Amino acid sequence: MNSNTAAPAAAHDHAHAHDHHHHQSFLTKYIFSTDHKVIGIQFLFTIFVTLALGGLLALGVRWQLAYPWSELPIIGKLLWPDQGGQMPAEFYPMLTTMHASVMIFLVIIPALTGAFGNFCIPLQIGARDMAFPTMNMLSYWFMWPALYFFLSSFLVEGGAAAAGWTSYPPLAGIKSAAPGSLNGQTYWLAGLLCVGMSSLLGSINYITTIVKLRTKGMTFFRMPMTTWALFITAILQAFALPVLTAALILQLLDRTMGTSFFVPENLIVNNVEAGPGGGQPLLWQHMFWFYSHPAVYIMILPAMGVVSDVISTFARKPLFGYKPMVIAIASIAGMGFMVWGHHMFQSGMNPALGATFMVSTMLIALPSAVKTFNWLGTLWGSRIQFTTPMLNALAFVSMFVIGGLSGIFMAATPVDIFIHDTYFIVAHIHYVLFGGSLFGFFAGLYYWYPKMFGRQMNEFWGKVHFAGSFICFNLVFFPMHILGMSGFPRRYADPYSFDTWKDAQPLNQMMTIAAVILGFFQIILVANFLISLRRGKKVDGNPWRSNSLEWHTPDVTPGHGNWGAHPPVVVRGPYDFGAPEAAQDGYLGQTENKYPGVKA
Amino acid sequence: MNKFWIFLFALVPLGVLGIYFWAHAQGGALWFPAGISEMGEDIDRLFWIILGLTGTIFFGVEALFLWFLFKYDGKGRDGQAVKYTHGNHRLETLWTVIPAGILVFLAVFQFKTWKEIKFRSNAPDVPLHARVTGGQFEWRFRYPGADGRLDTPDDLEAVNVLHVWKDRDIKLQLESRDVVHSFFIPAVRIKQDLVPGMKQLMWFKVTHTDGQPAPDLHEIACAELCGWGHYKMKGRLVVHETEADYRAWLTQALAKQNADQADLGIVE
Numbered sequence: 001m002n003s004n005t006a007a008p009a010a011a012h013d014h015a016h017a018h019d020h021h022h023h024q025s026f027l028t029k030y031i032f033s034t035d036h037k038v039i040g041i042q043f044l045f046t047i048f049v050t051l052a053l054g055g056l057l058a059l060g061v062r063w064q065l066a067y068p069w070s071e072l073p074i075i076g077k078l079l080w081p082d083q084g085g086q087m088p089a090e091f092y093p094m095l096t097t098m099h100a101s102v103m104i105f106l107v108i109i110p111a112l113t114g115a116f117g118n119f120c121i122p123l124q125i126g127a128r129d130m131a132f133p134t135m136n137m138l139s140y141w142f143m144w145p146a147l148y149f150f151l152s153s154f155l156v157e158g159g160a161a162a163a164g165w166t167s168y169p170p171l172a173g174i175k176s177a178a179p180g181s182l183n184g185q186t187y188w189l190a191g192l193l194c195v196g197m198s199s200l201l202g203s204i205n206y207i208t209t210i211v212k213l214r215t216k217g218m219t220f221f222r223m224p225m226t227t228w229a230l231f232i233t234a235i236l237q238a239f240a241l242p243v244l245t246a247a248l249i250l251q252l253l254d255r256t257m258g259t260s261f262f263v264p265e266n267l268i269v270n271n272v273e274a275g276p277g278g279g280q281p282l283l284w285q286h287m288f289w290f291y292s293h294p295a296v297y298i299m300i301l302p303a304m305g306v307v308s309d310v311i312s313t314f315a316r317k318p319l320f321g322y323k324p325m326v327i328a329i330a331s332i333a334g335m336g337f338m339v340w341g342h343h344m345f346q347s348g349m350n351p352a353l354g355a356t357f358m359v360s361t362m363l364i365a366l367p368s369a370v371k372t373f374n375w376l377g378t379l380w381g382s383r384i385q386f387t388t389p390m391l392n393a394l395a396f397v398s399m400f401v402i403g404g405l406s407g408i409f410m411a412a413t414p415v416d417i418f419i420h421d422t423y424f425i426v427a428h429i430h431y432v433l434f435g436g437s438l439f440g441f442f443a444g445l446y447y448w449y450p451k452m453f454g455r456q457m458n459e460f461w462g463k464v465h466f467a468g469s470f471i472c473f474n475l476v477f478f479p480m481h482i483l484g485m486s487g488f489p490r491r492y493a494d495p496y497s498f499d500t501w502k503d504a505q506p507l508n509q510m511m512t513i514a515a516v517i518l519g520f521f522q523i524i525l526v527a528n529f530l531i532s533l534r535r536g537k538k539v540d541g542n543p544w545r546s547n548s549l550e551w552h553t554p555d556v557t558p559g560h561g562n563w564g565a566h567p568p569v570v571v572r573g574p575y576d577f578g579a580p581e582a583a584q585d586g587y588l589g590q591t592e593n594k595y596p597g598v599k600a
Numbered sequence: 601m602n603k604f605w606i607f608l609f610a611l612v613p614l615g616v617l618g619i620y621f622w623a624h625a626q627g628g629a630l631w632f633p634a635g636i637s638e639m640g641e642d643i644d645r646l647f648w649i650i651l652g653l654t655g656t657i658f659f660g661v662e663a664l665f666l667w668f669l670f671k672y673d674g675k676g677r678d679g680q681a682v683k684y685t686h687g688n689h690r691l692e693t694l695w696t697v698i699p700a701g702i703l704v705f706l707a708v709f710q711f712k713t714w715k716e717i718k719f720r721s722n723a724p725d726v727p728l729h730a731r732v733t734g735g736q737f738e739w740r741f742r743y744p745g746a747d748g749r750l751d752t753p754d755d756l757e758a759v760n761v762l763h764v765w766k767d768r769d770i771k772l773q774l775e776s777r778d779v780v781h782s783f784f785i786p787a788v789r790i791k792q793d794l795v796p797g798m799k800q801l802m803w804f805k806v807t808h809t810d811g812q813p814a815p816d817l818h819e820i821a822c823a824e825l826c827g828w829g830h831y832k833m834k835g836r837l838v839v840h841e842t843e844a845d846y847r848a849w850l851t852q853a854l855a856k857q858n859a860d861q862a863d864l865g866i867v868e
Contacts, residue, residue: 264798386673499817500821
């Protein structure tokens with residue numbers, strides 16, 4: 001660091017004050033911590049638990065699709081001794097429902113916004129912490145009741161929620177409609193309300209922090225893409241979430257207080273009269289998707305940010321079209337509020353409305369295309385280093401192209417008539433959320449691990465994990481497009497009872513085997529993560545020779561307050577790799593004042 | 601080693617091509633079920649157009665992607681200059697305007713088919729062929745009897761089997777008696793959710809059944825999760841060659857229904 005980072009006196013005092021409460025007990029330092037980095041890492045550890053849970057639920061689904069009505073290996077006999085260890089038909093929709101709910105609400109959203117959002121935002125903008133540290137701690141701790149509700153719902157009478165992660169009433173709302181709707185659905189709603197609280201506290205914090213706490217010289221257009229994406233995501237979340245919260249409370253009232261917001265007149269389900277009626281089931285679908293479509297972007301935009309940072313770093317080249325990239329993310333977020341109806345093309349909603357939603361949905365593919373072209377532009381004329389984070393980021397691009405293009409099929413309303421609620425949709429969402437978000441998460445994990453722990457994850461095992469995940473992922477999910485073309489329906493415990501689909505079983509068996517292997521490869525990831533904490537290669541503060549601010553902390557792993565006595569002063573954008581005045585390896589950090597005549 | 605990674609990424613387009621042709625050769629459950637309606641042909645055609653377009657874009661992007669990985673591999677090029685550029689306005693404009701044009705065209709291109717299949721103003725001017733009621737976990741069909749009107753004493757009630765005849769506009773009214781279901785006939789390419797409290801209309805025309813294994817093998821499925829027995833909501837579509845065949849079946853089924861009711865002591 002050079003003389004340009006001389007700190008103003010006020011900041012110095014602030015840092016000084018910080019030094020005094022450094023002595024903390026284990027409990028306040030690691031458990032009830034208000035330090036954004038510790039909270040980010042807490043999210044990370046939690047996610048390994050929830051990821052394993054969501055993965056096991058997925059394997060349950062895959063088992064049934066490969067070998068329906070046969071003994072579930074290992075735990076089948078324990079769970080259902082009376083049925084020879086074979087899963088009952090009522091259990092299957094619980095698996096699909098809870099797999100999706102866990103993966104979306106307890107894995108991907110907290111992984112990207114919780115773990116990376118917390119860890120990266122203050123470091124990338126030169127802040128000492130989040131604007132509201134205590135609120136930040138609360139946002140993490142609201143995850144636990146959610147996990148509790150989700151897990152314990154399997155033990156209540158009737159079992160876990162089984163109406164799909166979309167929880168359409170009356171199936172979800174009426175207790176007599178499904179075993180999982182007896183009690184499990186109430187737990188699901190309670191869990192989701194907690195997750196919502198966690199997200200809302202997080203997003204208010206992120207917005208405030210980014211607007212108010214940027215360090216000197218860190219203008220909006222000098223922020224790295226990760227922070228930009230998280231900023232826009234937080235805004236998206238803050239505006240969309242209240243609608244979901246309202247919907248969740250209305251369904252909770254329907255279930256517990258006898259209201260009929262989503263219950264039509266004269267409804268009798270399984271010989272039980274369902275309330276006075278007068279409500280409208282489609283109202284739930286509108287409210288649910290008003291949040292849950294933007295939620296899809298909440299799950300992909302931060303990954304796009306991470307991937308942009310990683311690709312630029314390992315291409316040793318500026319991000320191509322930085323401003324267009326920011327505008328693209330912002331327009332995805334803006335348009336994200338105008339496309340929810342594309343989930344409801346076949347719902348009975350006025351088809352004329354469907355036609356307008358088709359136009360907006362087609363157009364939202366545009367900023368995604370622009371982003372892809374800009375990533376390609378970044379690779380053009382670059383000097384690529386095939387590190388583990390880079391490989392995962394490249395996988396993101398290559399998988400997102402498939403996930404993005406397959407979206408066009410379902411945006412086209414007539415084609416959607418056929419593929420709606422088939423495995424085509426399942427393929428699409430997994431290409432975006434696994435091929436996209438999860439590979440983006442892997443990229444970020446390998447990339448920021450040295451900043452979190454001062455050591456690097458093992459590159460060899462990182463690459464083994466990558467290659468295995470990439471191959472198995474495609475073997476599991478690409479054939480789903482083919483199944484979708486045959487109309488293969490989602491959420492069927494036994495599709496082979498239909499002549500139309502009875503021949504699809506061998507393909508499903510291959511996919512299930514690939515899914516099991518995919519699961520085993522994630523054990524390599526967790527082992528690499530844990531073992532590297534102690535045995536990983538020790539590195540300096542900037543092992544990847546990256547430019548953005550988080551790599552310029554005075555300590556290898558930043559301490560409480562991040563910046564020691566002197567907060568950094570930023571003089572340039574985050575992507576000046578390979579500038580004429582840059583170092584030989586392309587490095588030119590955001591605090592390096594090498595422009596002649598620029599005041600720090 | 602870097603070449604290995606490029607090869608791994610190259611497996612994606614190669615694998616996509618491979619599985620496409622493999623599935624095509626397999627046919628059966630790995631391809632479109634043989635279509636039997638005109639609207640099905642329209643939908644399939646739109647599918648192929650989109651596949652052609654997105655496929656071209658996909659292979660174009662993949663080719664560029666792989667070429668860049670290969671050409672700009674940094675191995676042994678430490679310290680070499682990169683193209684120091686932050687972007688290009690003309691390129692950004694080009695790759696915004698051209699895809700925008702394609703996407704708007706694609707959207708507008710769908711309108712006609714969508715309107716024909718779903719807009720009520722486009723429903724054929726024929727009396728209702730039957731009322732479909734979805735319930736956990738069966739389809740009920742109520743056909744008008746000789747008077748041609750629904751909800752009169754001579755109606756026929758049937759479970760899980762829908763009878764129609766060829767080249768006839770079939771108009772159905774769809775209702776649910778409990779939760780949301782979705783009436784899906786893969787061979788006709790039609791799908792419509794049934795929402796309790798709402799009455800939906802659906803119409804289609806079976807125009808060709810040639811090359812089918814058997815005329816009564818067209819299955820009806822439920823496409824919206826409706827409970828633990830969702831996968832059990834299997835119905836069948838029986839296509840009669842002529843209206844006379846259909847009427848003969850209807851008369852016979854009505855006679856059987858009347859006899860059954862007489863046995864049970866039900867007098868209408």
